[in-house]
Amino acid sequence: MATTSSSPTAEASAETAAAPPRPWPEPEPPLPLVFAAKLRDHAYSRKHKSLGLLCSNFVAMYDRDGVECIGLDDAARRLGVERRRIYDIVNVLESVGILARKAKNRYCWIGFGGVPMALRELKERAIRERSGLAPLPVEEPSAANMSDDEDDDKLGNPEGDTENERPSQTLDNLSDKPCAPICRLRSDHRKEKSLGLLTQNFVKLFLTMEVDTITLDEASKLLLGEGHEESNMKAKVRRLYDIANVLSSLNFIEKTQADTRKPAFRWLGTAGKAKPENGVTVAVDPQRKTMSNKRAFGTELTNIGINRSKVDSTVQKKAKLAQSGGDILKNDKIDVQSQVGPVKTSDFAYGPFHPTSARKQEPNGWHGAGQRESTQDWESLADSFRPQYQNQALGDLFSHYVEAWKSWHSEFAQAAGSCSNS
DNA sequence: ATTTCCCGCCACTAA
DNA sequence: TTAGTGGCGGGAAAT
Structure with missing residues (x-):
């Protein structure tokens, strides 16, 4: 079957004979919009379908003990989205080291523990490229041609877990470090434009330059060359x-509101602040956790009008961006404990996400006794990993999820004219 | 009006 | 060939 349902037409997929639970908040019921509109303010909202939300759900669903293999079909079904969307997410997660492609339709969950190493490698590669050859190539002669920053390869497997069955061509490097003469194949060409590569190059930008924010326009310009x-x-x-x-x-980056028009993104991590013992710095700034609760899923990052840190003149920043490469080594804080493995998300330090003090626990009074039958999956899930969240990043994520789910459910229940507990 | 960015067609690739 | 992947850009929601 090609496309997984979720279209307004037919929903109930075959199989799953007697198990049509809806573990995850499926914001959009399989009803024609007319009906949906009737549900008060619960009309269709693209926010409920955003990749960000989906990613949160994806992570929440798989980031827990015992998870290592992920089937794309399964993920799509459980998250209630079409397969195509899963590819999007999986590609960027892989680029950052959270996932590893195992085989067709099969991914391996590495977890956040894989991030440090991935970032380190990305940074190294970025630096090498930068200082090495072609600091900023002026590009190809052709007009209608793009040439991204450059190639780069995937992050190797953490350790010995590698050879299992068939890595079926993991996102490998198109060229090598030494040389990359003329090996531009059609397939390579396609890969050059992949979301995964773009992700890595995007991240490289953050790791490489010292300006702390960048707009997507700037980023695209840089990644596009000239x-x-x-x-x-x-x-x-x-x-x-x-x-x-x-x-x-x-929580790798955060949207900020640049002084004027377009918002920019800031890398959370090298933000010179929380710098634990071993120089691990990444993710989650102090303020964030404070407002975590009110940042419901739909609204997330959409309108953060705060203007923390500084707002250097755009001109000045441009200059910095342009010469990015000089003092790259300056913020070399992404190093972390080198031992990264098939982390079991229980007591591990989550790589960059250093477990700081016990994050304020979500009041959790929500899943008392109301919704249970159709959400058992979710509940058990919640139970199983709430206590495991020892770091802010994930804890935050979790509470976001809970919050979103909670609000969604109450709204939905209310609109449906059904019960309305507490 | 402009910015975001979801949706899903359909070209590519891998099996 | 079929099935899995995933560019790509239209165009509608959000601002």
Whole structure:
């Protein structure tokens, strides 16, 4: 079967004979919009379908003990989205080291523990490229041609877990470090434009330069080289939006409101603040956890009008961006404990997400006794990993989820004219 | 009006 | 060939 349901037409998929539970908040019921509209203010909302939300759900669903293999079909079904969307998410998660492709339809959950290593490698590669050859190639002669930052390869497997069955061509490097003469195959060409690569290059930007914020326009411009092709940039930006959204949901970056027009994104991590013992710095700034509760899923990062840190002149920043490469080594704080493995998300330090003090626990009075039958999956899930969240990032994520779910459910229940407990 | 960015067609690829 | 992947850009929601 090609496309998984979720279309307003037919929903109930075959199989799953007597188990049509809806473990995850499926904001959009399989009803014609007319009906949906009737549900008060619960009309269709693209926010409920955002990649960011989906990513949060994805992570929440798989980031727990005992999870290692992920079937795309399964994920799509459980998350109630079409397969195509899963690819989007999975690609960026893989780019950041959270997932590893195992085989067709099969991914391996590495977890956040894989992030440090992935980032380290990305940074190294970025630096090498930068200082090495072609600091900023002026690009190909052709007009209608793009050339991203450069290639780079996947992050190797953490350790010995590698050879299991068939890594079926993991996102490998297109060229090698030493040389990359003329091996531009059609397939390579396609990969050059992949979301995964774009993600890595996007992240490299953050790891490489020291300006703390960057707008998607700037990013696309940088990643595009000089090919000022308007159309190309538009397309690129469109992709960057997708990437930025999922990276945001992972708390890798944060959307800020640049002084004027377009908002920019800031890398959460090298933000010179919380710098635990071993120099691990990443993710989650102090303020964030404070407002975590009110940041419901739909609204997430959409309108953060606060303007923390500084707002250097755009001009000045541009200059910095342009010469990014000089003092790259400056913020070399992404190092972390080198031992990263098939982390069992229980007591591990979650790589960059250093377990700081016990994060304020969510009041959790929500899943008392009301909704249970159709959400047992979710509940058990919640029970199983709430106590495991020892770090802010995930804890935050969790509470976001709970919050979103809670509000969604109450709204829905209310609108449906059904019960309305407490 | 502009910015975001979801949706899903359909070209590619892998099996 | 079929099935799995995933560019790509239209166009509608959100601002």
